Amino acid sequence: MLAVFMAMGFVVSAQNKKPNIVIIYVDDLGFGDIGVNGAIGVKTPNIDKLAKNGLNFTDAHSSASTCTPSRYSLLTGSYAFRNNAEILEGDAPLIIDPNIETLPTMLQSAGYKTGVVGKWHLGLGSGKIDWNKRVAPGPKEVGFDYSFLIPATGDRVPCVFLENQKVVGLNPNDPIMVSYGTRIEGYPWGFKHPELLKMHTDPYHQGAIINGISRIGYMSGGKDALWVDEDFPFMLTEKANTFIKENRNNRFFLYFSLHDIHQPRIANIKFVESSTMGPRGDVIAQMDWCVGQIVEQLQKSEILEDTLIIFSSDNGPILDDGYLDYAKELVGDHNPGGVYRGGKYSIYEAGTRVPTIVHWPKQVKPGTSSALLSQVDLYASLASLLGNDIQKETAPDSENHLDAWLGKTQNGRTLMLEEAFTFGLRMDNWKYIKPKDEVVPNWIKNKFVDPGFRKKPQLFNLEIDPSETINVYKDYPVIVAKMEQELNKILK
Ligand code: NG6
Ligand code: CA
Numbered sequence: 001m002l003a004v005f006m007a008m009g010f011v012v013s014a015q016n017k018k019p020n021i022v023i024i025y026v027d028d029l030g031f032g033d034i035g036v037n038g039a040i041g042v043k044t045p046n047i048d049k050l051a052k053n054g055l056n057f058t059d060a061h062s063s064a065s066t067c068t069p070s071r072y073s074l075l076t077g078s079y080a081f082r083n084n085a086e087i088l089e090g091d092a093p094l095i096i097d098p099n100i101e102t103l104p105t106m107l108q109s110a111g112y113k114t115g116v117v118g119k120w121h122l123g124l125g126s127g128k129i130d131w132n133k134r135v136a137p138g139p140k141e142v143g144f145d146y147s148f149l150i151p152a153t154g155d156r157v158p159c160v161f162l163e164n165q166k167v168v169g170l171n172p173n174d175p176i177m178v179s180y181g182t183r184i185e186g187y188p189w190g191f192k193h194p195e196l197l198k199m200h201t202d203p204y205h206q207g208a209i210i211n212g213i214s215r216i217g218y219m220s221g222g223k224d225a226l227w228v229d230e231d232f233p234f235m236l237t238e239k240a241n242t243f244i245k246e247n248r249n250n251r252f253f254l255y256f257s258l259h260d261i262h263q264p265r266i267a268n269i270k271f272v273e274s275s276t277m278g279p280r281g282d283v284i285a286q287m288d289w290c291v292g293q294i295v296e297q298l299q300k301s302e303i304l305e306d307t308l309i310i311f312s313s314d315n316g317p318i319l320d321d322g323y324l325d326y327a328k329e330l331v332g333d334h335n336p337g338g339v340y341r342g343g344k345y346s347i348y349e350a351g352t353r354v355p356t357i358v359h360w361p362k363q364v365k366p367g368t369s370s371a372l373l374s375q376v377d378l379y380a381s382l383a384s385l386l387g388n389d390i391q392k393e394t395a396p397d398s399e400n401h402l403d404a405w406l407g408k409t410q411n412g413r414t415l416m417l418e419e420a421f422t423f424g425l426r427m428d429n430w431k432y433i434k435p436k437d438e439v440v441p442n443w444i445k446n447k448f449v450d451p452g453f454r455k456k457p458q459l460f461n462l463e464i465d466p467s468e469t470i471n472v473y474k475d476y477p478v479i480v481a482k483m484e485q486e487l488n489k490i491l492k
Contacts, residue, residue, distance in 0.1 A: 018110065018386055019360060020307040021253045022244075023378075024294065025074075026287055026355075027067065027119060027262035030317025032338035033284055034355050041277035041334035042284045046292030047357070050311060053366055054359030055407045060373040062315050064419035065344055065351030067121050067153070070314040070375065071257075072096065075103045075122070075142070077379030077395025080419055081491070087121075089180045090156035090217050094123040096142045101394045103379050104143030107253045110386040115146035115247075117240040118257030121153055124165070131158055131167055131176040131222070138165045144255070148239040154232070154259050155322065157217035159210040160225040161235070169225040176222035183207075186220020199264070204443055205322045213264050213323075229266040232259045237290045241297040248301040256294060260287035263323045277334055280319070280327040305361045308385075310405075312375065313354035318344035319448055341468040345444055347420035347433050347452035348468050364406050371404040371412030372426060381405050397490075417490055422453040425487045431468065432483040433458040459483070 032038050035048040036056055063073035068088050069080030076096060080086075085095055096102060104114040116139050124138045139147035149162040158178050161168040167176065177184055188196060190206035191214075198212040208219040211229055227235075240256045260283045267274075267282035271289065275281025291311065298304040317336030319327040321344070342348025356373070358364055380398035383390050390398075397417075404412040418424035422436040436453040444451060452458075459473040459480055473480060 018251050020251060020303055022307055022309045023255050024291060024311045025257045026313045027258060028315060028318055028344055029261055029313035029355055030336035031340055031350060031353050031355055032335045033317060037338055037355060039334060041332050042275035042281040044288040046288045050359045051357045054357050055364050056368045057356040058368060058370050060356035061352040062313060062354050063374050063376045065315045065346055067314045069419055071122055073376040074378060077376055077398030079397045079417060088123050088152060090152035090158060091129055091178050091180055092123040093126050094137050096122055098137045098141040102143045104253060106383055106388060108143055110388055111251055113247045113250045113252040114144045115243045116144045116255040117148045117243060118150060118236050119259050120149040120151055124151060131178060135162060135165045140165060146243060150259055154229060154262055154264055155205055155215050157208050157215050157219040159227050160222055161227055167225050170222055171224045174221045174223055177220045179218045184218045184220055190214025200324045202322045229264060230268045233268055233286050233290050237293040240294055244297050244301060248303055258287055258290060263321050265325050277332060278327055279325040309359040311357040316343040316350040316354060321447060339466050342452055343449050345420060345449050345451050347418060347422050347424045351420050352418050358405055367407060369407055369410055371410050372416055373401055373404055373412040374416050377401050415486055421451045423487060425483050427483055429461060429463040430479055431460045431462055434487060
């Protein structure tokens with residue numbers, strides 16, 4: 001009897017122990033891009049191992065089908081449309097209000113050390129940025145004790161890292177200037193100097209050429225501080241692992257936001273031709289290596305068992321997204337979005353249904369889960385894990401689904417919003433897409449991606465039609481009316 005009580009006591013105290021939390025956030029990774037979900041053209045042994053020893057979700061979603069909106073929702077627990085969050089330029093102001101409670105501030109008040117390493121793309125500063133001084137507000141002001149950033153995206157200037165909001169390696173005699181409007185002299189422009197390019201681009205990526213790659217936007221100065229794209233995997237994993245090592249005796253939260261597999265897809269030579277899909281596959285392999293490095297560090301620090309790892313992506317897959325890198329998936333059997341329709345930018349399922357793995361050896365039994373979940377729910381779910389109450393106005397769209405995230409139930413949301421150029425709503429296995437009377441923007445037309453909005457409403461029954469091929473809108477007026485009503489309630 002005593003032994004039973006003691007065993008129970010052990011379980012209770014283990015449950016009370018707060019885990020370290022690591023969110024590994026991949027960029028543009030599709031549902032079908034990892035081995036456990038059926039990838040063919042590339043091997044992802046490290047991610048597969050995480051999935052085999054953890055919980056692999058088949059119906060978990062980023063909140064939107066592009067980066068900035070998804071990240072905004074992840075960190076604030078609020079839908080992106082409430083703040084008009086859209087893909088930001090590299091000099092855009094910070095879109096998170098420093099006065100609100102965020103996921104990292106919530107974790108700070110629960111005693112966590114917080115850090116972000118990698119792609120930010122949530123804006124910085126509050127107007128015109130002086131890149132030669134500390135750039136604020138930024139991660140610190142919204143709850144991160146430490147930051148090491150790619151400020152926006154790999155295809156946008158400035159092409160420099162920011163550590164704790166200061167440009168790394170900047171020579172004060174060579175100040176940085178950035179412009180997204182007027183062309184500024186400085187680094188040569190892609191459209192004028194195609195002979196300097198490693199790869200050709202669409203007309204939107206023909207600004208400053210840095211490291212043989214032309215970007216969106218113009219830049220001058222900061223020569224000593226320029227990043228080398230091929231070194232991203234090493235730079236970022238090293239910074240993340242240093243943060244882990246330094247905080248191994250604290251409770252910590254690491255938001256590890258990889259640049260891969262976003263374009264420009266320039267794999268390090270170590271990973272070139274490590275897949276049969278060309279550059280897009282090579283950077284998937286590279287990203288998988290980074291994941292392995294983080295897990296290995298957690299293991300070396302003897303904290304893997306106590307760490308809750310959440311692996312996911314900010315939106316679905318895309319082939320050429322502006323750089324002509326000959327992503328070859330179209331000719332192979334590899335299906336980046338799995339059986340799902342669409343991809344990045346799209347309101348169809350592959351836009352937001354992304355690889356999602358939860359790994360926490362002490363608490364989560366290995367398996368799979370078909371619970372319907374959105375990343376916007378991580379806020380309230382993690383707050384509940386830590387026993388934190390959240391105020392009503394905080395994280396207004398975040399639902400506590402801790403039991404589903406930890407595999408204690410297969411029941412997640414009954415209703416779930418999806419954001420893209422229009423809105424989608426999931427109600428169990430029904431999917432409704434709000435009509436939109438607009439033409440497809442020019443810049444997206446040539447991307448082999450169907451953004452999915454139509455002049456007429458769309459309804460799909462994912463249970464029998466997971467690939468959203470047959471619009472059954474006319475056959476189910478009652479369901480449609482109910483879903484329109486629910487959607488309007490959310491959008492109001
Ligand atoms: C788009 C860019 C695209 C990519 C995307 C951001 C053009 C024509 N296209 O605006 O290349 O950078 O923004 O991707 O400018 S995301 O994953 O960060 O949302
Ligand atoms: Ca993305």
